[in-house]
Amino acid sequence: MRRFACEDFPTEHNQILNAQRKVRPLSPFTIYQPQLTSTMSILHRLTGAGLGVVFYGGAIAYALSGPIGLEFNSDSIVTSVANLPPAIKYIGKFTLALPFTYHSFNGIRHLVN
Numbered sequence: 001m002r003r004f005a006c007e008d009f010p011t012e013h014n015q016i017l018n019a020q021r022k023v024r025p026l027s028p029f030t031i032y033q034p035q036l037t038s039t040m041s042i043l044h045r046l047t048g049a050g051l052g053v054v055f056y057g058g059a060i061a062y063a064l065s066g067p068i069g070l071e072f073n074s075d076s077i078v079t080s081v082a083n084l085p086p087a088i089k090y091i092g093k094f095t096l097a098l099p100f101t102y103h104s105f106n107g108i109r110h111l112v113n
Helices: 011-023 035-069 074-082 086-112
Strands: none
Touching: 074 086
16 A cells, blocks of 8 residues: 655745735635626516515415405505505506516517527
């Protein structure tokens, strides 16, 4: 059986290596530059998850509104939205329409490519 002998580097070599390690980045995120495709993929997933939360949240609210005794039908929703100030209506429409539009067009782009 063959034995290997290991010797330590001289201390001056260790000092050089330790100095180099101090300036080396600790995480790849500090040197990684995000690309357009990865950013669009992440946004597509986030908008899909957000739309899913809104859809399932509305369905659960509708299903639980009867047993709880709350009115959650189209008439009550239209009445409550009609009473809001116009600025809040536009912000709400934008908040709902932007993720839906982005997710739809990005999905079409994905299917075409």
